Amino acid sequence: MIFKTVGVVGAGLMGSEIALVFALTGRKVKLYDTDSSLVDQAMQRLERVLGKGIDRGLYDPSVIDIALPRIERCEGLDHYSDCDLVIEAVFEDEAVKARVFSDLDRFVSNDCVLASNTSSISITTLASKVSESRRSRFIGTHFFSPVSRMKLVEVIPGLDTEPLIVEQVMNVCREIGKTPIEVKDVVGFAVNRLLHAMMIEATRLVEEGVATPEDIDVACRLGLGHPIGPFQLMDATQISLSLQVQEILCGAYGDRFKPRPIMKQMVGAGYNGKKSGRGWYKP
Ligand SMILES: NC(=O)c1ccc[n+]([C@@H]2O[C@H](COP(=O)([O-])OP(=O)(O)OC[C@H]3O[C@@H](n4cnc5c(N)ncnc54)[C@H](O)[C@@H]3O)[C@@H](O)[C@H]2O)c1
Known part of the structure; x- marks a missing residue:
């Protein structure tokens, strides 16, 4: 051993x-x-x-x-x-x-x-x-x-x-x-770069009114085989944490990781996910 x-x-x-x-x-x-x-x-x-x-x-x-x-x-x-x-x-x-x-x-x-x-x-x-x-x-x-x-x-x-x-x-x-x-010692390593690229695009879809957070989560679970959708994940781990990681990634890689405005609005309003009682999902 x-x-x-x-x-x-x-x-x-x-x-x-x-x-x-x-x-x-x-x-x-x-x-x-x-x-x-x-x-x-x-x-x-x-x-x-x-x-x-x-x-x-x-x-x-x-x-x-x-x-x-x-x-x-x-x-x-x-x-x-x-x-x-x-x-x-x-x-x-x-x-x-x-x-x-x-x-x-x-x-x-x-x-x-x-x-x-x-x-x-x-x-x-x-x-x-x-x-x-x-x-x-x-x-x-x-x-x-x-x-x-x-x-x-x-x-x-x-x-x-x-x-x-x-x-x-x-x-x-x-x-x-x-x-x-x-994995090489780069900002976000590999998984957080993949995850947040997807979360940012998922948030953009909601901002554009293409689909609801609930339906995007369904799409990820049933269409991509993910165990949990991006909005459920953000709610479970606190939206402020995703925002913080995206700000770090944006600092390292530029606008492709720029957090979407709605994320800042939600965190600013205290809609920070499950623990705060409200996030992408409402109780
Ligand atoms: N939470 C996640 O999903 C996740 C995933 C991967 C990596 N990480 C990383 O793991 C680390 C810990 O995250 P976490 O979610 O467990 O945080 P946490 O806040 O749950 O736990 C951190 C603990 O560290 C203790 N602590 C603070 N300063 C200390 C010190 N000087 N000596 C001893 N203990 C001290 C705190 O009292 C606290 O209990 C962070 O670097 C985080 O980025 C977190």
């Missing part, structure tokens, strides 16, 4: 389930969040995730007692010195991530591989936050939500990442039941 002890930083939506998928394959996992109450909430959520998986026949009922105890709650990153791999999944903010990586740089062993789950920050930029000698062991691992169910991981080498590390990280992804693809 490669990477026997895995540290995860950030116990939010992504970090908690990343911890789970490693624990499910027999690895020892360390989990830290600045807010320890969020680690408690994460553990309760993971129990529910496993419960649903058991109901659907995906896991044996014994996993709850076996996998969850493998996740050790840590009080700080100084407990990560025996980790072989650490995956960072804190807020999408370069300064916050930079602090985490410079701390990890002090505490983890020389052999430890550091990975970021960032969706939009350059891996090479994040690698520059650790000492030069560690940059060959720094990589991007972009998981998809919900991590327990989504099979893809974009593996993103930075400028200095050693090919051997890329291979080891691709292999560990396979060991935890994922399918990794190697």
Whole structure:
């Protein structure tokens, strides 16, 4: 088994389930969040995730007692010195991530591989936050939500990442039941460029009155075989997040990713999707 002890930083939506998928394959996992109450909430959520998986026949009922105890709650990153791999999944903010990586740089062993789950920050930029000698062991691992169910991981080498590390990280992804693809360190990597090109066109169709959000979702599900339509997806993940990603993509690639005006209007009005009570779909 490669990477026997895995540290995860950030116990939010992504970090908690990343911890789970490693624990499910027999690895020892360390989990830290600045807010320890969020680690408690994460553990309760993971129990529910496993419960649903058991109901659907995906896991044996014994996993709850076996996998969850493998996740050790840590009080700080100084407990990560025996980790072989650490995956960072804190807020999408370069300064916050930079602090985490410079701390990890002090505490983890020389052999430890550091990975970021960032969706939009350059891996090479994040690698520059650790000492030069560690940059060959720094990589991007972009998981998809919900991590327990989504099979893809974009593996993103930075400028200095050693090919051997890329291979080891691709292999560990396979060991935890994922399918990794190697992607260059460009803004949006591959999947977000594809997704937002489609979301922007879907929004343009609605603005032009060509079809309703509901019918476009039906078209994507029944005509293209997507499991969920773009408007349902935007509502589930908050429209403001899609807007933010499109602004980043527009900054990198120009007008082809320019967010549609209606997105700004909706976010400005507080119609931000499911959590806010109203988005493309009304209650
Ligand atoms: N949500 C998604 O669908 C998705 C998909 C792919 C990648 N990502 C990326 O994954 C990362 C995490 O996203 P998320 O949706 O889980 O966010 P989240 O807000 O649910 O969780 C982030 C967690 O990080 C913790 N945190 C913040 N600063 C910290 C620090 N210094 N040390 C330890 N913990 C800290 C927060 O308390 C919070 O619990 C982001 O970089 C995001 O862009 C998210």
